[in-house]
Amino acid sequence: MENKVIETIQNRRSIRRYKQNQITDEELDKIIEAGCYAPSGGNNQSSHFVVIQSPETLNELKALVVEEFSKMEIKEDTYKSLKASILQSKKGNYDFTYHAPTLILISNLRGYGNAMADCSVALENMMLAATSLKIGSCWVNQLKWLADNYTVKNYIKKFDINEDEIICGGIVLGYSEQNNLPPIERKGNHVTFIK
Ligand SMILES: Cc1cc2nc3c(=O)[nH]c(=O)nc-3n(C[C@H](O)[C@H](O)[C@H](O)COP(=O)(O)O)c2cc1C
Numbered sequence: 001m002e003n004k005v006i007e008t009i010q011n012r013r014s015i016r017r018y019k020q021n022q023i024t025d026e027e028l029d030k031i032i033e034a035g036c037y038a039p040s041g042g043n044n045q046s047s048h049f050v051v052i053q054s055p056e057t058l059n060e061l062k063a064l065v066v067e068e069f070s071k072m073e074i075k076e077d078t079y080k081s082l083k084a085s086i087l088q089s090k091k092g093n094y095d096f097t098y099h100a101p102t103l104i105l106i107s108n109l110r111g112y113g114n115a116m117a118d119c120s121v122a123l124e125n126m127m128l129a130a131t132s133l134k135i136g137s138c139w140v141n142q143l144k145w146l147a148d149n150y151t152v153k154n155y156i157k158k159f160d161i162n163e164d165e166i167i168c169g170g171i172v173l174g175y176s177e178q179n180n181l182p183p184i185e186r187k188g189n190h191v192t193f194i195k
Contacts, residue, residue: 012127014137014138015136015181018098018099018100018101018175018176019175019176022101023101023135023174023175028051030133031126031133031173032049034126035047037125038118040118040121041114041118046108046109046118047108047118048107048108049105051102051104053102062094065089065143066089067089067151068149068151069085069089069094074087081141082145098138098140098172100136100172101174103140103173105170106123107166108166110166115168116168116169119168123170123171126171126173127139130173135175136176137171138171139170140169140172144167144168144169147167
């Protein structure tokens with residue numbers, strides 16, 4: 001049974017190498033629209049999408065991320081991906097965006113119980129829309145990990161993300177340098193059928 005939606009879900013892969021040419025505004029608009037069409041708890045629609053394409057701003061933000069991760073200590077229970085980000089930042093050669101030309105951060109209201117869920121469904125919608133448009137994407141969580149970092153909180157005020165909002169995640173977008181990656185077989189997860 002052919003089904004475009006299911007094919008797109010299975011073909012989406014996290015892309016970590018990008019061409020440097022920017023995606024078109026038409027493609028970007030379609031992707032953002034897909035994010036906005038995501039469901040939200042109580043139809044709250046309070047997700048805030050920040051689209052960053054300015055190379056200067058991206059470089060500034062990447063440098064800030066490296067600086068702030070470099071100051072962090074690794075503890076025994078530090079989450080493995082966060083640990084990798086800290087270690088790479090301490091080496092000084094870390095680009096959490098994989099040199100992608102577009103970064104979308106998503107924030108929502110602090111204290112809103114569905115903030116993370118609403119942002120997550122919007123991020124997945126955008127990654128699926130990107131896949132269907134032959135645009136690579138990857139979830140990047142570094143700004144979420146730094147959501148309560150004082151310097152970062154101050155910096156993101158220029159993105160109109162103020163004290164009442166918290167960054168829940170982000171994605172990078174661009175034309176892929178890694179085409180036709182096969183889907184990773186899902187051997188994890190746990191499904192219980194009660195029929
Ligand atoms: C909540 C979440 C956070 C993630 N954070 C990152 C990240 O910071 N950097 C990254 O390269 N990939 C990140 N990923 C991508 C996962 O590593 C990836 O989805 C997983 O390895 C499966 O590979 P696939 O997306 O190609 O199927 C994240 C994915 C999710 C759902």
